[in-house]
Amino acid sequence: MxxxxxxxxxxxxxxxxxxxxxxxxxxxxxxxxxxxxxxxxxxxxxxxxxxxxxxxxxxxxxxxxxxxxxxxxxxxxxxxxxxxxxxxxxxxxxxxxxxxxxxxxxxxxxxxxxxxxxxxxxxxxxxxxxxxxxxxxxxxxxxxxxxxxxxxxxxxxxxxxxxxxxxxxxxxxxxxxxxxxxxxxxxxxxxxxxxxxxxTCIHPMIRVLTDFINEHISEPITLDMLAKQAGSSKYHFVRSFKKLTGMTVHDFVTHKRIIKACEMIWDGQPLGDIYQFCGFSDYSSFFRNFKSIYGISPSDFKAFYEKEPLS
Incomplete structure (x- = not known):
């Protein structure tokens, strides 16, 4: 709140x-x-x-x-x-x-x-x-x-x-x-x-997972796939990831998909192409997750960034 x-x-x-x-x-x-x-x-x-x-x-x-x-x-x-x-x-x-x-x-x-x-x-x-x-x-x-x-x-x-x-x-x-x-x-x-x-302290696991997600952003990504990339059991991976990042693995993947969607919106690509490329099963799923993170719909977000900049 x-x-x-x-x-x-x-x-x-x-x-x-x-x-x-x-x-x-x-x-x-x-x-x-x-x-x-x-x-x-x-x-x-x-x-x-x-x-x-x-x-x-x-x-x-x-x-x-x-x-x-x-x-x-x-x-x-x-x-x-x-x-x-x-x-x-x-x-x-x-x-x-x-x-x-x-x-x-x-x-x-x-x-x-x-x-x-x-x-x-x-x-x-x-x-x-x-x-x-x-x-x-x-x-x-x-x-x-x-x-x-x-x-x-x-x-x-x-x-x-x-x-x-x-x-x-x-x-x-x-x-x-x-x-x-x-x-x-x-x-x-x-x-x-x-x-x-x-x-500073570098966390190689996050870098490995980020690279994997970016390379497979258009595809279904499972917990088993990510645990394998992290080189640990699923149970240990879920617990260590949550402790490090404060969020679930599923939410992390969703955030990465939405980040990519934002970049494509800024590049002027149509929303119909964006949600599919970013790995969402349908537009309603994309809409729901986007609005949950940003507080506005993808179309409103797109309209905002297409406006003339304010002086």
Whole structure:
């Protein structure tokens, strides 16, 4: 169940000016209320959206204080103060709980669409370039950390300022987001700033399963087939997969099929071809699963992405 976003006054030097938008720990919402951009501050251990999931937008996770752990695709990232995780659209990920490690975690969560970043980019500067690097997690040097935190703080207070004229607020938001992503692009050119292997854990099983599902996306995929790929008994495979990802094997396969369907919708392919190629037995099954994940029908999703981008 989605909780309402509340506004609270935070103690500390960088949050002392007033109210900022926060997202409750039990908020399970994984869709944007606005069309192109949202930003929140979050605290402590999340109790909502703990299964693997994906978005049709990009997610930037910045750790202000404490520690936090995320499984992204087939790798677990152990994040700490000053770390930034870049999650592109349609990337499967979820929070991984570590007892007594994340209670004091304070972080900023930014959601931003590709179309919005494209609007803010120039012909020779693509703001979303940082999301295309093979390393999604970065540990920021102190000067860069201060710059990014300032841009994020400005965006948080801007979202909470109801008195500023809309035109001024829009220009400032565009400016802060542009500066933030230019700074990220500069950081990502330095591979030595990527999170080291001692702060990551690779899970080969997820990579093997993902490759197998992608290669057989149009076909029926059974539990026996996937357990064989994982090299374990069906019983052990089901338990270990659920423990690692927070979701069932069946749901994982369904999510991968829907991700492929989204990519085909963005490519402009007809829905009648998409559901068959993605391995759904009929359109009603495709419709039901798509709406369960995205909250809207495939045709509404397709219509939304065929609209002219907003300025």
């Amino acid at each position: 989605t909780s309402n976003t509340d506004y609270q006054k935070k103690d500390g030097p960088d949050m002392a000016r007033g109210k900022v938008p926060t997202m409750a720990a039990d908020d399970s919402r994984q869709y944007m209320l606005n069309e192109n951009f949202e930003i929140y501050e979050k605290f402590g251990v999340p109790s909502g959206a703990t299964e693997m999931h994906f978005h049709n937008f990009n997610e930037i996770l910045y750790i202000i204080e404490g520690q936090y752990t995320v499984l992204l695709n087939n790798t677990t990232y152990h994040l700490k103060q000053g770390d930034c995780l870049l999650i592109g659209q349609n990337q499967l990920h979820h929070y991984q709980h570590e007892p007594e490690q994340h209670d004091a975690c304070r972080r900023i969560l930014m959601w931003v669409s590709d179309s919005y970043l494209e609007q803010l980019s120039s012909p020779d500067t693509k703001l979303s370039h940082c999301l295309s690097y093979p390393y999604p997690a970065w540990h920021l040097p102190t000067p860069d950390r201060k710059r990014l935190e300032q841009y994020l703080t400005n965006l948080l207070y801007l979202e909470a300022d109801s008195l500023m004229p809309r035109g001024e607020a829009r220009l400032l938001k565009n400016a802060y987001i542009t500066l933030f992503f230019i700074c990220l692009n500069q950081i990502c050119r330095h591979s030595e700033l990527a999170l080291t292997t001692e702060n």
